Amino acid sequence: MNRILKVSYGPALLVFLILMARFTFPNKMTFIIELAIFSIYVMGNNILYGYLGMVSFGQPFYLGVGAYATAIFLAHVGTNPLVGMLLSLLMGLVVGLILGPAFIRLRGDYFALINAATCAIGMFTIEKLLLPITRGDDGLWYRARMSQIPFVDIRMPDKFFLFALAIFLIVLILYNFMDKSALGSSFRAIRVNESKMKFLGYDTFKIRWIGFTLASILSALSGSLYAINFGFVNPSLAEPHRAAEVLVATLIGGAGTVFGPFFGTLAFLGIKDLVSQYIAHWELAVGILTLLVLFRFSKGIWGNTEAIMNEKFGKKRNRSVKKLLTDKAAT
Amino acid sequence: MNIDLLLPAIFFGLSVSGILFLVSLGISIGFGLMRIINMEQMVYYTFGAYMAYTMVSATGSFLLGIIAGILVAAFLGFLVETQLLRRVYGKELMFTMVVTFSVFLIGIGIIQYTWGLDPKPVSSPFHTMIPILGVQMPLYRLFIIAIAFVVYVLIQLMLNKTIIGKAIRAGIENPDQVQGLGINIRRIFTVTFVVASGLAGLGGSLNAPLTMTGPYMGFDMLLFAFITVILGGLGSIKGTLVSALIMGQVISVGGTIWSPLAFVAPFIVMFCVILWRPTGLFGVTGKAFGFQE
Amino acid sequence: MDNSEILMTKGVTKNFGDFTALNDVDFEMKDKEAVGIIGPNGAGKTTFLNIITGYYMPDKGNVFSEGKDITHLSPAKRVALKIARTFQLVHVFDNLSVFENVALAFFRHKEGKSLPLRIFSQSLSQPLIDEKVSEYLQIFELDHLIDEVVGNLPLGSKKRLELAMAFAADPKVLVLDEPFAGLGDQEINEIVGVLKRYTHNKTILIVEHKVSKLTEFVDRLAVMNEGEIIAYGGCQETLNNPEVRRCYWKV
Numbered sequence: 001m002n003r004i005l006k007v008s009y010g011p012a013l014l015v016f017l018i019l020m021a022r023f024t025f026p027n028k029m030t031f032i033i034e035l036a037i038f039s040i041y042v043m044g045n046n047i048l049y050g051y052l053g054m055v056s057f058g059q060p061f062y063l064g065v066g067a068y069a070t071a072i073f074l075a076h077v078g079t080n081p082l083v084g085m086l087l088s089l090l091m092g093l094v095v096g097l098i099l100g101p102a103f104i105r106l107r108g109d110y111f112a113l114i115n116a117a118t119c120a121i122g123m124f125t126i127e128k129l130l131l132p133i134t135r136g137d138d139g140l141w142y143r144a145r146m147s148q149i150p151f152v153d154i155r156m157p158d159k160f161f162l163f164a165l166a167i168f169l170i171v172l173i174l175y176n177f178m179d180k181s182a183l184g185s186s187f188r189a190i191r192v193n194e195s196k197m198k199f200l201g202y203d204t205f206k207i208r209w210i211g212f213t214l215a216s217i218l219s220a221l222s223g224s225l226y227a228i229n230f231g232f233v234n235p236s237l238a239e240p241h242r243a244a245e246v247l248v249a250t251l252i253g254g255a256g257t258v259f260g261p262f263f264g265t266l267a268f269l270g271i272k273d274l275v276s277q278y279i280a281h282w283e284l285a286v287g288i289l290t291l292l293v294l295f296r297f298s299k300g301i302w303g304n305t306e307a308i309m310n311e312k313f314g315k316k317r318n319r320s321v322k323k324l325l326t327d328k329a330a331t
Numbered sequence: 332m333n334i335d336l337l338l339p340a341i342f343f344g345l346s347v348s349g350i351l352f353l354v355s356l357g358i359s360i361g362f363g364l365m366r367i368i369n370m371e372q373m374v375y376y377t378f379g380a381y382m383a384y385t386m387v388s389a390t391g392s393f394l395l396g397i398i399a400g401i402l403v404a405a406f407l408g409f410l411v412e413t414q415l416l417r418r419v420y421g422k423e424l425m426f427t428m429v430v431t432f433s434v435f436l437i438g439i440g441i442i443q444y445t446w447g448l449d450p451k452p453v454s455s456p457f458h459t460m461i462p463i464l465g466v467q468m469p470l471y472r473l474f475i476i477a478i479a480f481v482v483y484v485l486i487q488l489m490l491n492k493t494i495i496g497k498a499i500r501a502g503i504e505n506p507d508q509v510q511g512l513g514i515n516i517r518r519i520f521t522v523t524f525v526v527a528s529g530l531a532g533l534g535g536s537l538n539a540p541l542t543m544t545g546p547y548m549g550f551d552m553l554l555f556a557f558i559t560v561i562l563g564g565l566g567s568i569k570g571t572l573v574s575a576l577i578m579g580q581v582i583s584v585g586g587t588i589w590s591p592l593a594f595v596a597p598f599i600v601m602f603c604v605i606l607w608r609p610t611g612l613f614g615v616t617g618k619a620f621g622f623q624e
Numbered sequence: 625m626d627n628s629e630i631l632m633t634k635g636v637t638k639n640f641g642d643f644t645a646l647n648d649v650d651f652e653m654k655d656k657e658a659v660g661i662i663g664p665n666g667a668g669k670t671t672f673l674n675i676i677t678g679y680y681m682p683d684k685g686n687v688f689s690e691g692k693d694i695t696h697l698s699p700a701k702r703v704a705l706k707i708a709r710t711f712q713l714v715h716v717f718d719n720l721s722v723f724e725n726v727a728l729a730f731f732r733h734k735e736g737k738s739l740p741l742r743i744f745s746q747s748l749s750q751p752l753i754d755e756k757v758s759e760y761l762q763i764f765e766l767d768h769l770i771d772e773v774v775g776n777l778p779l780g781s782k783k784r785l786e787l788a789m790a791f792a793a794d795p796k797v798l799v800l801d802e803p804f805a806g807l808g809d810q811e812i813n814e815i816v817g818v819l820k821r822y823t824h825n826k827t828i829l830i831v832e833h834k835v836s837k838l839t840e841f842v843d844r845l846a847v848m849n850e851g852e853i854i855a856y857g858g859c860q861e862t863l864n865n866p867e868v869r870r871c872y873w874k875v
Contacts, residue, residue, distance in 0.1 A: 113554075201700045294426070
């Protein structure tokens with residue numbers, strides 16, 4: 001219990017700040033909703049890129065899986081958005097478990113490309129082959145079919161805001177918990193030296209599989225939230241060339257950190273917002289920004305903040321061990 | 332399937348192969364020689380196509396369009412190699428991938444800025460049809476096949492007969508040793524890169540009349556080019572040629588059988604190749620290509 | 625001789641292309657014994673360790689541990705049989721802290737599974753791990769570096785850290801590949817001191833060039849040359865072996 005509390009402080013503070021921001025800038029609510037949803041997507045990619053060191057050029061596919069799972073359910077089967085969301089989570093889990101073993105044994109560049117190929121085929125399937133179900137480019141509309149769920153009526157934007165924020169808080173707490181757990185350390189260890197992890201006796205294949213599946217689940221959750229938020233989906237949400245967005249947000253925020261994805265998303269969406277007021281598309285800005293981060297600012301926003309904080313306040317970790325050591329030295 | 336449709340499909344496939352070969356070569360050599368994954372090759376391809384569009388609409392001469400396409404693409408390749416890629420040689424493969432992908436995005440941004448978002452049509456320079464084996468083939472497609480063939484022969488000659496070509500070959504076989512031979516590896520890299528990007532530009536300008544020239548044309552081609560390179564084996568020029576020939580037929584004949592196959596079949600091929608034979612057909616070495624150690 | 629020795633190989637052969645790295649190697653070690661392997665460069669010493677620890681599979685022959693054929697087991701499964709190793713080129717996690725490095729090794733030992741279920745729920749920072757890790761860190765005099773990121777440490781500390789990780793797995797058999805390479809005399813003596821304390825506690829197989837240091841604590845010495853073990857026995861006896869004198873000392 002103590003540990004749950006420990007990993008909750010940071011996320012709770014962040015969500016509190018977001019709430020403050022929402023009331024300070026009431027007309028920015030749509031932006032903040034997207035911030036929360038996209039952050040979850042970036043967190044998924046951060047497990048792959050930041051923790052495990054795997055680049056995927058096909059993350060939109062996993063987002064699309066989640067979005068379409070919810071959308072197809074709401075448009076054709078049921079009316080309860082929460083059931084749609086559960087379905088998306090399940091799809092994310094299944095897709096991750098099935099594709100994982102085939103993909104993660106590949107070397108990095110092949111991994112990136114086979115994900116891109118998966119995304120292309122997957123979206124083609126949704127757009128063209130499943131046309132009767134997904135209505136292709138026209139998209140699926142189901143806003144009117146969504147029913148009320150207990151406590152909050154998430155069909156209302158300001159209520160959905162609270163709902164999305166609550167999900168974001170839960171995910172962030174779990175994410176922080178993962179980061180501090182043995183699993184988080186194992187991910188980071190595999191990133192730099194997988195063979196040493198094997199010789200320490202860990203099944204690195206399964207650990208990477210877990211990471212891949214977690215990324216898939218988080219992307220699907222994010223896609224589901226997008227679907228509920230918009231009340232419709234079309235294939236443009238998961239176009240293969242949008243693979244860059246999530247990578248860039250991960251890089252800017254600080255790969256391999258807990259809060260990096262949030263700040264990366266904040267910066268990315270902010271820049272996109274600003275840039276799109278001046279030029280129609282944002283590829284140029286995003287490309288330049290990525291190069292800048294890669295060459296000049298490689299730890300990203302949160303990575304650098306953390307480094308400065310560690311410098312200023314000293315590292316707080318392993319206090320208990322240090323105490324143990326001083327006790328031993330005394331006796 | 333009707334045999335009357337098969338023959339034209341095969342000829343069409345050959346012209347697709349020609350384009351694929353030209354645009355994939357840079358990716359293949361980039362990996363074989365410099366050990367980088369250069370995703371920005373498609374910028375040169377796209378610029379080649381837009382130069383063809385610009386020159387044809389300004390002067391009406393397609394030949395000028397091709398020349399401008401090659402020169403602009405080669406110049407861009409020179410800029411990118413000397414200003415940026417030099418800093419990433421020897422870095423992790425993943426790093427080179429993200430860097431070159433950013434360059435690709437910047438290129439798309441510049442294209443959007445210069446030419447706008449609307450696709451631009453380029454009309455074919457010849458509309459003559461030539462009968463071959465009883466099939467009417469557009470002369471332009473034959474022209475592409477011929478050019479791709481000439482390029483292949485020229486590259487083979489360059490690799491086998493010139494000093495720099497021999498150095499490139501040695502570099503692909505063993506990148507660490509070339510430095511020791513007293514060869515200026517930087518210059519070799521630059522020359523190779525400029526040639527490869529020029530060829531991608533050539534591919535782009537040649538493909539312009541066959542497809543819509545738009546800012547995102549590089550994305551689809553990027554995936555097809557990578558499939559070609561992976562099928563052939565990263566780093567092998569002969570492999571790139573053979574797999575371009577195969578992919579052309581997969582796209583063209585597949586599309587004739589059932590039109591969605593033109594898009595999906597290459598990816599299915601890629602899946603099979605990556606998962607069951609990750610070295611490709613002519614991978615540089617048997618070990619560790621595709622699989623982690 | 626039965627197969628129940630703690631470590632035994634029979635007819636192990638390994639080729640790399642045309643080059644025969646190991647040729648029909650028979651080898652055996654008793655429980656709690658310390659054995660050193662010496663030999664010129666390219667004699668096949670590291671290849672031999674790699675086969676024992678599962679980095680490579682042999683082309684021919686078998687590896688046994690306590691009577692069990694482990695020839696085709698993965699490295700992770702061999703760790704489960706309590707065989708731990710270090711590498712000639714130091715293998716540590718540069719992006720983690722000293723504490724986390726050792727804690728990962730100890731956590732695997734504590735949980736006893738190659739994919740511990742509690743990997744999700746447990747933190748590496750908990751009383752039992754804290755206590756054990758600090759113990760190992762003190763043994764290898766790394767306690768003052770506990771929070772340092774390993775990437776910033778000098779080679780000597782990294783080498784000691786890798787040893788600490790191997791010890792934290794509490795192995796029965798400890799396989800060390802050139803633990804002294806690249807270290808100064810002072811650092812070597814510290815490590816020799818630690819190893820001496822454990823020689824009658826653990827089975828240690830160690831490849832090393834510095835024969836004079838080895839003979840301080842190993843029970844037996846094996847000499848390899850051109851993929852074969854040409855002599856194996858007590859230290860003095862082995863070093864005086866005429867073939868060893870000819871091959872190794874060139875006299």
